[in-house]
Amino acid sequence: MRKVIFVIGATASGKTYFIDQNYAGRDFDILNVYDYQQRAYTEAGFRESIPFGEEFRCLLKAQNMLLEDIVARLQAGRDVVVEQTFYKAKRRIAYIERIREAVEASIEFYVMCPSDSQWEKNIENRKLDGRFEAFKRNMEDFEFPNPAEGIDQIYEVVDGIITLRMDEPKPEIMERAKEELAKEAERLKAEDDKRRRKKELLESMETRPFWHYCEVCGKKEFVTAQEADDSGWDYPPRRGSFGVLSPRTCGNCCMVGTLYMKILAPGRLPVVLESELTPEELVTWRRIKGEPESLLKESPTQ
Ligand SMILES: [Zn+2]
The missing domain is CATH 3.40.50.300 (P-loop containing nucleotide triphosphate hydrolases)
Structure with a gap:
């Protein structure tokens, strides 16, 4: 044996x-x-x-x-x-x-x-x-x-x-x-299972339409990443990454006035403190943190 x-x-x-x-x-x-x-x-x-x-x-x-x-x-x-x-x-x-x-x-x-x-x-x-x-x-x-x-x-x-x-x-x-x-x-x-679902969701964001919110002028559009890119949106997944702070703007607006610019202001640590945000900024911040899930359904707050 x-x-x-x-x-x-x-x-x-x-x-x-x-x-x-x-x-x-x-x-x-x-x-x-x-x-x-x-x-x-x-x-x-x-x-x-x-x-x-x-x-x-x-x-x-x-x-x-x-x-x-x-x-x-x-x-x-x-x-x-x-x-x-x-x-x-x-x-x-x-x-x-x-x-x-x-x-x-x-x-x-x-x-x-x-x-x-x-x-x-x-x-x-x-x-x-x-x-x-x-x-x-x-x-x-x-x-x-x-x-x-x-x-x-x-x-x-x-x-x-x-x-x-x-x-x-x-x-x-x-x-x-x-x-x-x-x-x-x-x-x-x-x-x-959770990882697999997340991966599938991220892949689907390349082709499915989802909500794009301009944090400067308030415009919102339910379009695909390609359509958004063609009309000048600054938005993930083409620009920046879901869930990571960077500008979220339409083709008519620029970085000025974005949460990203505020957080990057000279002399400040690049840290988001929710207590220092305006109600509008807070909506933007929470939406970014919740991406991409937060872009699938229309948000009633904006
Ligand atoms: Zn805009």
Whole structure:
């Protein structure tokens, strides 16, 4: 029977060292979740910094790439050692289910639980930023693996001492984890749907007629972007971008008198303070912020 060994624990808890000591040079494929994370970031086009919200998706993608790699190697007849963080039962369960479904394998977990003094030393040696308390606080989320998750053997590793630790099975862990996974999948799907609808809407703005409002003379016209451009409108998507402050004027008016000019006035920070706007400017500002949706229906206020 094939074997897959997960070595899990917090940052600097000694996972890599443990793997080097026990599995390097032996007949195991060694995989590390960090490599997959780096690959996911690179593939998504992020090098230095990752926008908030994208990171979660990258990490999830890395998890899936690693999982599929584990399955492929087991199916190819290899035994695998995997370095993972795996704080949450739900992440482990997703892995275990997929592996069990694909191949017959024994699944073992080694959980790095260093003493504070050893852990602090590791952090120091690796010159990691941040206070030790912060590392420890991070660890408060850690859910120690339970046999109910479908793991064959669970070992606790304290400063190199390995002890079998099979806690009392708690089936409710599975229920909760599955609920969490279902909620997560639902949330991601809702986000995807929202993004898709937004993209479709933006594409449709190239061809559909929509309301154009001149913020200087008050003229309004329900025309396409092409028609507006032909008659001299200064309006997104041809000029400027939806939702971003720039002039919104008809062919007869110029920039003078636009909210954009007021905000750009010399000696002022280019920041919109709603309390400093006239009622008319406030209407313009809110409409711009709400673009392109705000241009689909005629606004009764102007
Ligand atoms: Zn005008």
